[in-house]
Amino acid sequence: MQNETKIKCPNCGTAIDVQDVLSHQLEEDFKKKYNAQLAEEKKKYQKEFKQLDQQKEDFEKKKKKENELFQERFNAKIKEEKIALEKQLKAKLQEEQSDQMALIQKELSEKSEQVKELNKTKGEIEKLKREKDELKEAIEAEAQKTLNQKLSEEKDKIRKSEQEKNELVVRELQKQLEDQRKLTEEMKRKQEQGSMQLQGEVQELAIEDWLKTNFPFDTLTEIKKGARGGDCLQIINTQTLQNCGCIYYESKRTKDFQPSWIEKFKTDMRVKNATFGVLVTEALPKGVQRLSQKDGIWICTYEEFKALCFVLRESVILINQAGVVQENKGEKMSLLYDFLTGSEFRMQVEAIVEGFTQMQTDLDTERRAMEGIWKKREKQIQKVLLNTTHMYSAIRGIAGNAVGSIQALELPAPPNEMID
Numbered sequence: 001m002q003n004e005t006k007i008k009c010p011n012c013g014t015a016i017d018v019q020d021v022l023s024h025q026l027e028e029d030f031k032k033k034y035n036a037q038l039a040e041e042k043k044k045y046q047k048e049f050k051q052l053d054q055q056k057e058d059f060e061k062k063k064k065k066e067n068e069l070f071q072e073r074f075n076a077k078i079k080e081e082k083i084a085l086e087k088q089l090k091a092k093l094q095e096e097q098s099d100q101m102a103l104i105q106k107e108l109s110e111k112s113e114q115v116k117e118l119n120k121t122k123g124e125i126e127k128l129k130r131e132k133d134e135l136k137e138a139i140e141a142e143a144q145k146t147l148n149q150k151l152s153e154e155k156d157k158i159r160k161s162e163q164e165k166n167e168l169v170v171r172e173l174q175k176q177l178e179d180q181r182k183l184t185e186e187m188k189r190k191q192e193q194g195s196m197q198l199q200g201e202v203q204e205l206a207i208e209d210w211l212k213t214n215f216p217f218d219t220l221t222e223i224k225k226g227a228r229g230g231d232c233l234q235i236i237n238t239q240t241l242q243n244c245g246c247i248y249y250e251s252k253r254t255k256d257f258q259p260s261w262i263e264k265f266k267t268d269m270r271v272k273n274a275t276f277g278v279l280v281t282e283a284l285p286k287g288v289q290r291l292s293q294k295d296g297i298w299i300c301t302y303e304e305f306k307a308l309c310f311v312l313r314e315s316v317i318l319i320n321q322a323g324v325v326q327e328n329k330g331e332k333m334s335l336l337y338d339f340l341t342g343s344e345f346r347m348q349v350e351a352i353v354e355g356f357t358q359m360q361t362d363l364d365t366e367r368r369a370m371e372g373i374w375k376k377r378e379k380q381i382q383k384v385l386l387n388t389t390h391m392y393s394a395i396r397g398i399a400g401n402a403v404g405s406i407q408a409l410e411l412p413a414p415p416n417e418m419i420d
Helices: 018-062 068-120 122-182 184-193 196-214 260-272 302-325 330-341 343-402
Strands: 006-008 015-017 219-222 232-236 245-252 276-281 292-294 297-300
Touching: 015 018, 018 068, 122 196, 122 343, 196 219, 196 232, 196 245, 196 302, 232 302, 245 260, 245 302, 260 276, 260 297, 276 302, 297 302, 302 330, 302 343, 330 343
Parallel strands: 245 276, 276 297
Antiparallel strands: 006 015, 219 232, 232 245, 292 297
């Protein structure tokens, strides 16, 4: 029967005797009610006694000149009334205590019935608890799996994005180390002239490496320093066709964009007979925020160049195929040229660049969202631990040492304390 009246805490697993707790609570409640009523009666008694003393004092002042015998009789009468009043109060308190004890017995009987009902539902509670724990574990496992997968994807995206961002910086550092190993004096001369030429060389090498990696069939011709022309000429080759056309690239890494670059670049394109010309620059023309075309020259940043080179190369191949299939049909070639230099083709290329830009923006947004979710989950864990500690302390305050100690919720023992 004793085991049937015990339940286990759903959090710490400690056995608690419900009947003892309820009896203890009822006893405390009745004691509080009895003490409150006793205090109230004492206050009334003290108030009446104070009134009697006041009457006595007034009477003594008025009858001060009366004789000693009258005073003694009066005092004796006061004492008798006091004794009678005390007896009356005691009898009244005893009667109330008897009624309260009967009420306590009745409430104990009702609580005993409630304990029996609680024992009946104990099995159902345990069953629901097990189902809840199983469901909770399944949900946590699924959530952890999804979170790990999402974190892995985010790490890959962030790593790829950071690599692209730092590509030019890493290449610039590699170029600096290479030049420093080759010739110290040459490095000093370049430092005196400024870092603009060095930065331009780094971007040139990055453009050439990108084209070599992504288009292994193409022929890349580097324009030597001091020679007239751009920086790199890409001759388009496929598995079935050779010399489909060429794309002319020039790299600029200056603070300001010079309009004279356009005319000079167009002259160089005519000499090289290039199909397209691409000017890769950090400083865009005034009023231009992204990839654009000016006087037949494509102007873009290094990040935009990575997407633009695929589009232009495919266009060169299509132009060459159209020339082979529809040879001597200048009118249709003119239409194709109008398409490539028209607003529709420009808008398609801009859409590709906008896609890359939106992907970068979405990645930054997802990173901030994940940081917010992690912070919210940390607050939730802290709240659960705090509530668990409060519940454990409350139970220990009621049951005392009958509740087993939980090491994680107790203060650590002193280093020199001896444990029996």
